[in-house]
């Protein structure tokens with residue numbers, strides 16, 4: 487099969503990125519899972535494409551909980567980007583990657599879900615490729631709090647579920663997300679029975695608005 491110049495550049499770019507992560511990990515020993523580049527995570531590309539296609543007024547503030555090296559966050563075209571993770575080492579590496587790759591402004595902070603509370607309201611909150619490690623009741627009550635306290639009207643939660651054997655919890659999306667009272671829609675299907683969901687909070691009726699808390 488003949489490789490197009492674009493494919494050759496992409497393959498070379500991926501190799502360079504893996505080499506960069508390998509070197510970064512010698513400096514900051516983060517979990518080897520993060521050696522995987524963005525190009526190998528098709529769900530991440532799907533989320534980036536979906537959120538960046540939202541209208542400008544819906545791309546104000548975004549938080550990525552469990553952001554890892556920031557592969558999703560640092561490719562989002564939002565006004566304010568916050569990356570949160572319970573692993574301080576990976577956040578340190580994410581900040582270096584942000585600077586070296588000239589990925590624009592973003593803040594990173596240590597945060598553990600659902601024990602800690604998020605401050606302020608967002609247009610999008612992302613939780614991907616780790617909710618399968620949280621028991622359903624804990625995850626459900628944490629999501630409910632996020633949805634009520636941290637989303638702007640018209641804002642959305644983006645979360646994945648997995649159905650393949652081998653994950654600690656294979657959440658039932660209807661049970662997990664049904665109680666939130668938002669509009670639930672699948673935004674992509676991927677290997678491992680991974681499905682990415684968006685739950686949108688109803689916009690408030692005119693006159694009842696409480697403003698876009700920032």
Ligand SMILES: C[S@@+](CC[C@H](N)C(=O)[O-])C[C@H]1O[C@@H](n2cnc3c(N)ncnc32)[C@H](O)[C@@H]1O
Pocket residue numbers: 519527530551552553554555557558570571572573576597598599600613614615616619
């Ligand atoms: C498999 S990585 C996924 C990274 C990123 N979301 C992605 O999809 O590319 C999972 C990340 O979530 C973080 N994490 C796991 N459980 C968490 C929790 N309860 N609260 C915050 N971060 C968590 C881990 O430290 C790790 O960086």
